[in-house]
Amino acid sequence: MAADTRQTVLLVAVFIMIALGSVVGMVVGGVGLMGSIALSAVLALIGGMGLATLVTRYSARTRELYFAKRQLESQNRLQASIARGAPYRTILEQICQFLEQQIPNVHVIIWSARTDDSNGELITLSAPNTLHQSADVRSHIKTLTQHEIDPFYPVFKATHLADKGAETTFSRPLCQALCPHGYQSTYLVPLDATRPDALGALLLLCPIPGEPSEPQQLTIVNATRLARLALERHHSESQLHIFERSLEASSNGVVITEANHADMPILYANPAFAQITGYTRDEVKGRNCRFLQGPDTHPAHKQQMRQALSEGRDINLTVRNYRKDGRLFWNHVFISPVRSSDGYVTHFIGILNDISERKHHENQLAFHATHDALTGLGNRALFEDHLRHDVELAKRHQQQIAVLFIDLDEFKPINDTLGHSVGDRVLISVAKRLEATIRPSDTLCRFGGDEFVLLLHDLVDLKQAEDIAERVVNAIEKPYCADQHELHLSASIGIALNDEHLENPSELIQHADMAMYKAKKQGRNGIQTYTHDINTKLTQRLMLRNDLQDAINQEQFSLHYQPLIRHDGTVKGFEALLRWQHPEKGVISPGRFIPIAEQTGQIIALGQWVMARAARDLLALSALLPNNCLISINLSPLQFYRANFLQTLAETLKNTGLPASRLELELTEGVLMNDTEGAITTLHALHNMGVHVAIDDFGTGFSSLSYLRHLPVNTLKIDRSFITHLPENRKDTAVVSGIIGLAHHLDLTVVAEGVETQQQHQALAALDCDVFQGYFFSRPMPFPAVVDWLKSRKSHPANLS
Numbered sequence: 001m002a003a004d005t006r007q008t009v010l011l012v013a014v015f016i017m018i019a020l021g022s023v024v025g026m027v028v029g030g031v032g033l034m035g036s037i038a039l040s041a042v043l044a045l046i047g048g049m050g051l052a053t054l055v056t057r058y059s060a061r062t063r064e065l066y067f068a069k070r071q072l073e074s075q076n077r078l079q080a081s082i083a084r085g086a087p088y089r090t091i092l093e094q095i096c097q098f099l100e101q102q103i104p105n106v107h108v109i110i111w112s113a114r115t116d117d118s119n120g121e122l123i124t125l126s127a128p129n130t131l132h133q134s135a136d137v138r139s140h141i142k143t144l145t146q147h148e149i150d151p152f153y154p155v156f157k158a159t160h161l162a163d164k165g166a167e168t169t170f171s172r173p174l175c176q177a178l179c180p181h182g183y184q185s186t187y188l189v190p191l192d193a194t195r196p197d198a199l200g201a202l203l204l205l206c207p208i209p210g211e212p213s214e215p216q217q218l219t220i221v222n223a224t225r226l227a228r229l230a231l232e233r234h235h236s237e238s239q240l241h242i243f244e245r246s247l248e249a250s251s252n253g254v255v256i257t258e259a260n261h262a263d264m265p266i267l268y269a270n271p272a273f274a275q276i277t278g279y280t281r282d283e284v285k286g287r288n289c290r291f292l293q294g295p296d297t298h299p300a301h302k303q304q305m306r307q308a309l310s311e312g313r314d315i316n317l318t319v320r321n322y323r324k325d326g327r328l329f330w331n332h333v334f335i336s337p338v339r340s341s342d343g344y345v346t347h348f349i350g351i352l353n354d355i356s357e358r359k360h361h362e363n364q365l366a367f368h369a370t371h372d373a374l375t376g377l378g379n380r381a382l383f384e385d386h387l388r389h390d391v392e393l394a395k396r397h398q399q400q401i402a403v404l405f406i407d408l409d410e411f412k413p414i415n416d417t418l419g420h421s422v423g424d425r426v427l428i429s430v431a432k433r434l435e436a437t438i439r440p441s442d443t444l445c446r447f448g449g450d451e452f453v454l455l456l457h458d459l460v461d462l463k464q465a466e467d468i469a470e471r472v473v474n475a476i477e478k479p480y481c482a483d484q485h486e487l488h489l490s491a492s493i494g495i496a497l498n499d500e501h502l503e504n505p506s507e508l509i510q511h512a513d514m515a516m517y518k519a520k521k522q523g524r525n526g527i528q529t530y531t532h533d534i535n536t537k538l539t540q541r542l543m544l545r546n547d548l549q550d551a552i553n554q555e556q557f558s559l560h561y562q563p564l565i566r567h568d569g570t571v572k573g574f575e576a577l578l579r580w581q582h583p584e585k586g587v588i589s590p591g592r593f594i595p596i597a598e599q600t601g602q603i604i605a606l607g608q609w610v611m612a613r614a615a616r617d618l619l620a621l622s623a624l625l626p627n628n629c630l631i632s633i634n635l636s637p638l639q640f641y642r643a644n645f646l647q648t649l650a651e652t653l654k655n656t657g658l659p660a661s662r663l664e665l666e667l668t669e670g671v672l673m674n675d676t677e678g679a680i681t682t683l684h685a686l687h688n689m690g691v692h693v694a695i696d697d698f699g700t701g702f703s704s705l706s707y708l709r710h711l712p713v714n715t716l717k718i719d720r721s722f723i724t725h726l727p728e729n730r731k732d733t734a735v736v737s738g739i740i741g742l743a744h745h746l747d748l749t750v751v752a753e754g755v756e757t758q759q760q761h762q763a764l765a766a767l768d769c770d771v772f773q774g775y776f777f778s779r780p781m782p783f784p785a786v787v788d789w790l791k792s793r794k795s796h797p798a799n800l801s
Ligand SMILES: Nc1nc2c(ncn2[C@@H]2O[C@H](COP(=O)(O)O[C@H]3[C@@H](O)[C@H](n4cnc5c(=O)[nH]c(N)nc54)O[C@@H]3COP(=O)(O)O)[C@@H](O)[C@H]2O)c(=O)[nH]1
Pocket: 562, 575, 576, 577, 578, 589, 590, 591, 594, 607, 610, 634, 635, 636, 696, 697, 720, 753, 754, 755, 756, 773, 774, 775, 776, 780
């Protein structure tokens, strides 16, 4: 009850008692007026005091009831606010107000730990702004909750500021922050006693020292409970909100289905699901996810999914699914059960990943790994794979299979002269023609360059394979049109059939390759079937290749020299010819080993050795030779086109001391035609160095004299095939005569090779040939024999042969 009310009640009571005393005095009569007054006063005093005591007692209880009622009302109001879902800040402010009403003179601050700011947030109604906006205060509270709060019970920590009695390192900074604001004690109550720093805390700031009474403590505990409720709800709501927003924003499709309904209908689908599948969210709600499947969705995958769903476990797999418009997409799907608190599966959540693009790239990579980029045909890897499979099947069903190794003849000049883009177009046309020749079930692959390989299965006999090879040859022979050029091609084909001796499927490829090689050797544009005999020859070739390396290492080579004789009988020079004396196999002809050395690149080392040896030998013969005598060296295309060829040559000349003007390099026409631009540059460089150049075997290649007009070439060597039948063969005579005439017009020296007889010599001399080389004058001789030969010539200068 309020003090004013108590005063009014007391005055009324005194007044009633005075009136009562006067009446009693007058009625008794014996005490007179003064006695009546005195009695009235005494009675008034006694009555007033008794009544006041009664009234005071009554008002204290009423006040307690009043406060309890108000507290309850405030509490209910708070709880209603929480239930209504009022913003958490409003609720926390109401809590501050509530406590400040219940506990006189305190300021209440609520510290909420989980906010965007790592130090949390302060909510208050009455605390000064400077205080509750201070980042320091927030951080001090945070530190304190991390170190000082009893985690099991809401402990009150009083900090007496009057004597700066902060007890610990952690509470001291907070005390010092509060002190200037006139607070004498503070109480920190964690909102969650089990994790004091996790949710927040309540701070009571009192202007006087002391502790809250027990009922006040109870009120505070109740208030912290409500604050905790408000904050927890806020956090879970914001978490739900975050969860929902992340689902909505996710680029993965998410779908939630009901587990306890027979058809497991979709309850929720996020926008990404709609975007991936093309169905709107409304269209899919209530449907089972199987509408994403198509006729070719793998039955095993469907079964795996059904199984996992019925067992209520996770499943992860990639399936073929279909969008609303019917387009396929590769779905990497993860399905997981959602369980209730008692462990029952209530829902399933499916996460869809459209991996079509990745799958496309994977397929592309796989395609490139097994296919030729130019023609789109399979490559060697794919061929070997099919071959293994077909050989296995053929063995099981006693079937005949064949491998056809197809190599285009003379394809390189097309690339070299017309450029690679023309070459590429021709190869694409060849691939198309080959595809048109075979059955769809046969395998056609390109092994690279101009090599195509065919795998024919289920053949009746060899004849059938030969017929197909024939068709292939015919298809390739038809003219090709590239730019304004009409091109003609031929192919050499090797055929290999499976037999019971086959140890490894890839042997079939080797056999077909060997047979093709033989076809090439036999004049190209041919078909050759593999026999064991071919194998033996090629094995010998392989052995020769190995022996060649030993020969280089062990210097089993020597040079023989064949003289070049001028019209007047003088020696123009010598051609250096390589000889190989094998320790077991005897002399091996350069006609056999030079082509192998060219293929393996061993010719580079050999050529280098020839050059140095020949230069030194010529210089060693100086005393017996005129000063301008030349040494002719055969140069392989590989040497000529090597990047450092000119540099190596210059170094050899320098190291050996041979003047460049005494060296003649013999090149075949083919060498010059291969890379015309590069060849011309190199020829000019050689010319500038003073080195002579001779065109060897003239007449066997392109035989065009016109290109020689522009090239700095010194000599033409007419191939011996034109000389052999001189003088009786009129045609050969006419050709040789023509070559000599034209060459002279171009100021070229003409050498006739392979002059074996006097008649040939005379005929050539009559045709005005400049120089002669052949057995008629001398066979190629080893160095000591050359010395003898020169010496004998000195003593008999007229002896020409
Ligand atoms: N790149 C290199 N090629 C070389 C080298 N040494 C030789 N060769 C080439 O090997 C091929 C065969 O040479 P070889 O067996 O030495 O035959 C040469 C002569 O012996 C032969 N010849 C000479 N005169 C006659 C003859 O009157 N009749 C006849 N039947 N044969 C004869 O001709 C070959 C020389 O030919 P060419 O080189 O075309 O002038 C051969 O192609 C050599 O070029 C080498 O070091 N490097």
